[in-house]
Amino acid sequence: MENKLIISPSPHIHGGDSIQKNMYGVLIALIPAMLVSFYYFGLGALIVSAVSITSCVMIEYLIGKFLLKKEATISDGSAILTGILLAFNLPSNLPVWIIIIGAFAAIGIGKMAFGGLGKNIFNPALAGRVFLLISFPAQMTTWPVPEPMSMHYTDGQTGATVLSLLNEGISELPSYTDMLSGNMGGSLGEVSAIALLLGLVYLLVRKIITWHIPVAIIGTVAIFTGIMYGVDPYSYANPLVHLLSGGLLLGAVFMATDYTTSPMSKTGMLVYGVGIGLLTTVIRLFGSYPEGVSFAILIMNAFTPLINNYIKPKHFGGK
Amino acid sequence: MLRTFRIGGIHPPESKLSAGKKISLLDIPEQVIIPLAQHIGAPAQAVVKKGDVVKTGTLIGKAGGFVSANIHSSVSGKVTKIDNALDASGYKRPAVFIDVEGDEWEESIDRNGNLIKECNLSPKEIINKITEAGIVGMGGATFPTQVKLMPPPGNKAELLIINAAECEPYLTSDHSLMMEKGEEIIAGISILMKAIDTKRAVIGIEHNKPDAIAHFSNLVKGYAGMEVMPLKSRYPQGGEKQLIDAVIRRQVKSGALPISVGAVVQNVGTAFAVYEAVQKNKPLIERVVTVTGKNLSNPSNLLVRIGTPIRNLIDAAGGLPEHTGKIIGGGPMMGKALISADVPATKGSSGILILSHEETIRKPMYECIRCAKCVNVCPMGLNPTLLMDATDFKDWELAEKNYIVDCIECGSCSYTCPANRVLLDYIRLGKGKVMGIIRARKS
Numbered sequence: 001m002e003n004k005l006i007i008s009p010s011p012h013i014h015g016g017d018s019i020q021k022n023m024y025g026v027l028i029a030l031i032p033a034m035l036v037s038f039y040y041f042g043l044g045a046l047i048v049s050a051v052s053i054t055s056c057v058m059i060e061y062l063i064g065k066f067l068l069k070k071e072a073t074i075s076d077g078s079a080i081l082t083g084i085l086l087a088f089n090l091p092s093n094l095p096v097w098i099i100i101i102g103a104f105a106a107i108g109i110g111k112m113a114f115g116g117l118g119k120n121i122f123n124p125a126l127a128g129r130v131f132l133l134i135s136f137p138a139q140m141t142t143w144p145v146p147e148p149m150s151m152h153y154t155d156g157q158t159g160a161t162v163l164s165l166l167n168e169g170i171s172e173l174p175s176y177t178d179m180l181s182g183n184m185g186g187s188l189g190e191v192s193a194i195a196l197l198l199g200l201v202y203l204l205v206r207k208i209i210t211w212h213i214p215v216a217i218i219g220t221v222a223i224f225t226g227i228m229y230g231v232d233p234y235s236y237a238n239p240l241v242h243l244l245s246g247g248l249l250l251g252a253v254f255m256a257t258d259y260t261t262s263p264m265s266k267t268g269m270l271v272y273g274v275g276i277g278l279l280t281t282v283i284r285l286f287g288s289y290p291e292g293v294s295f296a297i298l299i300m301n302a303f304t305p306l307i308n309n310y311i312k313p314k315h316f317g318g319k
Numbered sequence: 320m321l322r323t324f325r326i327g328g329i330h331p332p333e334s335k336l337s338a339g340k341k342i343s344l345l346d347i348p349e350q351v352i353i354p355l356a357q358h359i360g361a362p363a364q365a366v367v368k369k370g371d372v373v374k375t376g377t378l379i380g381k382a383g384g385f386v387s388a389n390i391h392s393s394v395s396g397k398v399t400k401i402d403n404a405l406d407a408s409g410y411k412r413p414a415v416f417i418d419v420e421g422d423e424w425e426e427s428i429d430r431n432g433n434l435i436k437e438c439n440l441s442p443k444e445i446i447n448k449i450t451e452a453g454i455v456g457m458g459g460a461t462f463p464t465q466v467k468l469m470p471p472p473g474n475k476a477e478l479l480i481i482n483a484a485e486c487e488p489y490l491t492s493d494h495s496l497m498m499e500k501g502e503e504i505i506a507g508i509s510i511l512m513k514a515i516d517t518k519r520a521v522i523g524i525e526h527n528k529p530d531a532i533a534h535f536s537n538l539v540k541g542y543a544g545m546e547v548m549p550l551k552s553r554y555p556q557g558g559e560k561q562l563i564d565a566v567i568r569r570q571v572k573s574g575a576l577p578i579s580v581g582a583v584v585q586n587v588g589t590a591f592a593v594y595e596a597v598q599k600n601k602p603l604i605e606r607v608v609t610v611t612g613k614n615l616s617n618p619s620n621l622l623v624r625i626g627t628p629i630r631n632l633i634d635a636a637g638g639l640p641e642h643t644g645k646i647i648g649g650g651p652m653m654g655k656a657l658i659s660a661d662v663p664a665t666k667g668s669s670g671i672l673i674l675s676h677e678e679t680i681r682k683p684m685y686e687c688i689r690c691a692k693c694v695n696v697c698p699m700g701l702n703p704t705l706l707m708d709a710t711d712f713k714d715w716e717l718a719e720k721n722y723i724v725d726c727i728e729c730g731s732c733s734y735t736c737p738a739n740r741v742l743l744d745y746i747r748l749g750k751g752k753v754m755g756i757i758r759a760r761k762s
Contacts, residue, residue, distance in 0.1 A: 005659070013331065013652070022690065118689055317575070
């Protein structure tokens, strides 16, 4: 028996954390927002989510098997996660074929082209979304009006989002209660602030993410839009509207915190978060697009290697 | 709020199975194998030869340099050979083999158990006695104690920190010693204070040992300048730099010694050995070893003669279980996997841990997902995944620039990694390489 002793270096025990646990943890955190989207956008939300998840997983499987000829990686849960996050960034009336193209852009170009999980530079779901936004601007910006348990898919009534209203200078906005609960037009996962904040609490409690990135983004947007509102309250919406509208919370909690594409040190995370907050606000207030979270995150994704290079973790005994 | 170190750290399950168990005396074996290299630094030189008759406490190996330690016989009997023997390092290194006959001690050793608090020796005399007795750091690092008591010129110790953190899971040897030999330890601490001429000593104890905190808070009352500091349980608090940071909120710079922030750190077990050496003339010939593991029927704290085969210790704790995966010398985080149960217990043997295959098996490794959890737990503020990559690509310049030599090899990164990456395996390799490069550059 003793000749079978294992000899390997320390440490001899492992904490039991795994990639799966983290990925499925994020999936659990997404459940409240998913339920809200099913409630307000009904059948459409269901179809978009199902198509997005299935095509993301399938595309990763096919690329892995036939192009890279590597062991299957879909069991780690990251493709499912990308699928849900992509769906969350799409309107619930988007046709199936466009979703499949988006999934291909997300997984094929955004993730697998770089070498798969851990190697990609850009958040895959956002790469997919922005690809679609630029390719299909009309379909990507017609938003179904929320209708509890709706049985409509591509045939539902459409309306504007809070940010597109603001962009056109219209000040008749949904009530705060509606913005908190998710009773407004928008991408299917972004509408309910309460559901997204519940997810944030779960992620923080499970220690899947730290507070740095979400707080830096939300804080920067609040301060920047607050200053603009203070300067000219007639031209600019108040900060609360900015925090509760568009993809800000979805982006801050679930997209910008993607492990692979965000910086590794705490200070780096703060710099990255502030950058996203600033870019988002600039695009929203001064750009021609009503919403800028996706672009802001992708731009800061590109800066992540640079941030990692210049902002190191606080070294023990260092300055 | 309890204090702890300020960067990184983890809290693995404590698994202190042998906590609260009284120290029991292990029978003297029929033969001991006493390695001549039980410490960091140069091995001792044998001063006995085959056929010599030795007593318990007889000097058998003389320190082989400034950073080295004397070795004494832990038994009485006859030297049968001086030969290479497999030890806990996994290498065959010189050792003295002694066949045991009776248990006759050197006359100079005071075997009376009465407590002697008074010590009227000068610092130099104290350090000489410690050097004579071959005392090394008992926490497992085995650095010769006298060297730490002689700071380089121009440095003055402001305080003595006693390391009673025992942050490694499973291990309870320090804890049990503190509960049973508290007064001797305190006397040892006051001797150490005298040796480095300091008025202040802080005993850092993790709060998972409330009985030891209470006991010592009571004991220090009679001594000026001595205090107990309860610390939040966190691994690797027993790391020298981490403990100093926890206690006095000062961080020792890269490459600097603790004395640079005015601290000298000694393990609580070392304080006890110092007491015995100075007050009882007793060299370091036995120590408390925790023998533990979830599949052992009787996890124990044993008082063991140095050189006793590990197998005897395991037998006393219920025998080697079937399906044993690893026998570890030390704790699960920093201990060494032993090649065989026949290696001898040495001065640095704080514990013997038996893990099953299931408890210790390494799961398949995946690509790094850059989650930064290793960065968050690194107590030295390093970027373990970057250092692993640098080692993998043999980019020694990058590794050096990112302080690879500061790694204390605590294993928090590998323990935490969700992708099961063997970060420390690589970093240890890279650290050795970079240290070699730095040495070559200096010479």
